[in-house]
Amino acid sequence: MKISVIKVGGNVINDEAALASFLDQFSQLEGAKVLVHGGGKLATAMAQRLGIEPKMVDGRRVTDAETLEVVTMVYGGLVNKRIIAQLQAKGCNAIGLTGADANIIEADKRTGWEIDYGFVGDVRKANAAPIINFAEQNITPVIAPLTHDGKGQLFNTNADTMAQAVAVALGKAGHEVSLRYCFEKAGVLLDVNDDNSLVPILNPSKFAQFKEEGIVADGMLPKLKNAFDAIDASVSEVWLGKVEGVLANSPVGTKIIGA
Amino acid sequence: MKISVIKVGGNVINDEAALASFLDQFSQLEGAKVLVHGGGKLATAMAQRLGIEPKMVDGRRVTDAETLEVVTMVYGGLVNKRIIAQLQAKGCNAIGLTGADANIIEADKRTGWEIDYGFVGDVRKANAAPIINFAEQNITPVIAPLTHDGKGQLFNTNADTMAQAVAVALGKAGHEVSLRYCFEKAGVLLDVNDDNSLVPILNPSKFAQFKEEGIVADGMLPKLKNAFDAIDASVSEVWLGKVEGVLANSPVGTKIIGA
Known part of the structure; x- marks a missing residue:
């Protein structure tokens, strides 16, 4: 089947009006679809309210046991269930999932890096079958950025990567997948401060050139990878x-072209 | 199909060892099954950590907007996802749900009482179809005590009543349901402090007599209703x-007999 995998990030999640408008457009998107959401600043704010200091090692954020509790509550509970309730109100029969639910995304604890990221998981395997089963029932999966190792451990996981893994698994299962970040x-x-300098099509050689020239840097690099x-x-x-x-029927944005 | 609906309460949820032991037994229960869990004291503890005072009106707990946030996080996120991850580790392919997910349980805001309970929902309708679909895929639904009104509002809802509503909906859809609290x-x-004074079978007339004699009172009354x-x-x-x-293949406890 044709299926769209949409990733939405913190800038939308953090803003009630932006989220409501996004969910309007998402619910009107035709055909089977999956939503993968980030967590935004709500987890940081909740951690602060609970007196949990951000743990940074070499400038990188670490998910310790307390922080894992917070992201499990905020991503898997607060953010995810609010989205589900709002989508139901818009006539979109949604179901909220983490990677552990129906075992849709398994991960391994991140190891082998210079620092210990704590309870951060890197995707090992996304399972297309339960997602397709939901789509066949006209149920729309809404995935929070949490995974598990199959041995009882939950992980904080990057939502961009989860969206990619789900899209790839669906594609490998023979479905026609449109992935939209x-x-x-x-x-x-070309100029990060000028929306009019949009690059409409990006292929691997132009990507390599842009990296060299510093046109794409920082958070854009892992997203583009x-x-x-x-x-x-x-x-x-x-x-x-x-x-x-990107949610328009004729999407506007940067289109990625393969090698 | 034959399907068991198991309700487990706060005394188990609050105790890590008791929960692990319960999940062992639950995962070994033969045939299709559904778990409905309470929230236990974790939500109260989290509310306290966040400086949210319990709101009581006429001695009854009220779910205000802040408290709804806490129970959504704790029941729908922390408690539910921990259970899911642990069940996956035990080979039970579980999926965590609130009433909003796949629209399994719709509710109405509680009104018409002497006090305003806030964001408390009374079950309007449980939908058997998605639950049966999960069971047919060997996926075990694990339901947190939250519902929605279909218009975007989540509610705090009594888990005993949700278990009853799910069991009744499955029964009305023609399935053979075993409900175990x-x-x-x-x-x-007969003596609330003596487990040896167990009443093995309870029918409506004996229930009426026990109520009159004060043998069943307080929290047992709504549970038995x-x-x-x-x-x-x-x-x-x-x-x-x-x-x-009650999780034994030949259950031991009080069996309820109809009129």
Whole structure:
């Protein structure tokens, strides 16, 4: 079947009006679809209210046991269930999932890095079968950025990577997958402060050139790596851009082209 | 199909060792099954950590907006996802749900009482179809005590009543349902402090007599009302007792007999 995998990030999750508008557009998107959401700043705010200090090692955030509790509550409970209730109100029969639910995404604890990230999981395997089963029942999976190791341990996991892994698994199972990353920019930009400098199509050689020239840097690098990994594996199309662009029936944003 | 609906309460949820032991027994229970869990004291503890004062009106707990956030996080996130991860580790392919997920349980805001309970929902309708679909895929639903009104509002809802509503909906859909309430006592007791005073079978006339004599009182009254409502509607058998009793293949506890 044709299926869209939509990733939405913190800038939308953090803003009630932006979230409501996004969910309007998402619920109107035709055909089978999956939503993968980030956690946004709500987890940081909740951790602060609970007096949990952010743990940083070499400038990188670490998920200790207390922080894992907070993200499990906030991503898996507060954010995910609010989205589900709102989608139901819009006539979209949604179901909230973490990677542990119906075992849709298994992960391994991140090891072998210079620092110990704590309870952070890297995706080992996404399972297409339960997702397709939901789609066949007209149930829309909404996935929170948490995974598990199959041995009882939950993990904090990057939502961009989870969206990529789900899209690739669906593609490998023979489905026609459109993966769309919604974020705060219109897409890949030549000038990060100018939405009019949109790069409408990005292929691997241009990506390499942009990296060298420093046009894409920081958070865009792992996002684009996920996008190219998806298109190189099994995903039919990948778009990046703002909600109103990439959720349009004729998407507007940066289209990723494979090698 | 034959399907068991198991309710487990706070005394088990609050105690890590008791929960692990319960999940062992639950995962070994043969055939299709559904778990409905309470929230226990974790939500109260989390509310306290967040500086949220319990709101009581006429001696009754009220779910205000802040408290709804806490129970959504704790019941739908922390408690539910920990159970899911542990069940996956035991080879039970579980999926965590609130009433909003796949629209399994719709509710109305509690009104018409002397006090305003806030965001408390009374079950309007449980939907058997998605639950049966999960069971047919060998996926075990694990339901947190939250519902929704279909208009975007989540509610705090009594887990005993949710278990009853799910059991009745499955029974009315033609399935053979065994409903089992696990709690801290061996069942209905003639002497509340003596597990040896177990009443093995309870029928409506004996229940009426026990109420008059004050043998059953307080929290047992709504629990038993749920049990009789279930057996009078469509449920094949209802048991109440301790985990190790009511989860046995030949259950030990109080068996409820209909009119």
